[in-house]
Amino acid sequence: MDVTGLSYYPMWHGDFNKLSSTNKALRSNFSRAKVYLAETAYYWDRNQKGYTNLPSPKTPQGRYDLLKALTPVVRDAGGSGIFAWGSYWLQSSKWLIAPGWSDDDASRRSMSDDNARATIGIDGLN
DSSP, X not given: OOEEEEEEOHHHHOSHHHHHHHHHHHHHXXXXXXXXXXXXXXXXXXXXXXXXXXXXXXXXXXXXXXXXXXXXXXXXXXXXXXXXXXTTOOOGXXXXXXXXXXXXXXXXXXXXXXXXXXXXXXXXXX
């Protein structure tokens, strides 16, 4: 194996502990493979689902803070990098149509607001 990727969404996967231990286990078992956080996202605004017990407020600053905190967790566990899922998705309620799946505010997890202006969250990946 050359590369593997993990998903991490705080609203579904909880705090960083399991992500860190999974990343470390993969690095231990596949020492020559790079491990990436291949998809992650976080709300920068309210959401329809009403998720609670989140590690940061659902604000642009909260998203920035989460990404800044996530970066050393991935790095310290031997990870090679982070990719933001759906970072370009805008106004998803107008186009995200799939059987059995409601919009779930996917555009509220993008790196831009509904006017296509980058939020501060994008700087959290630096």
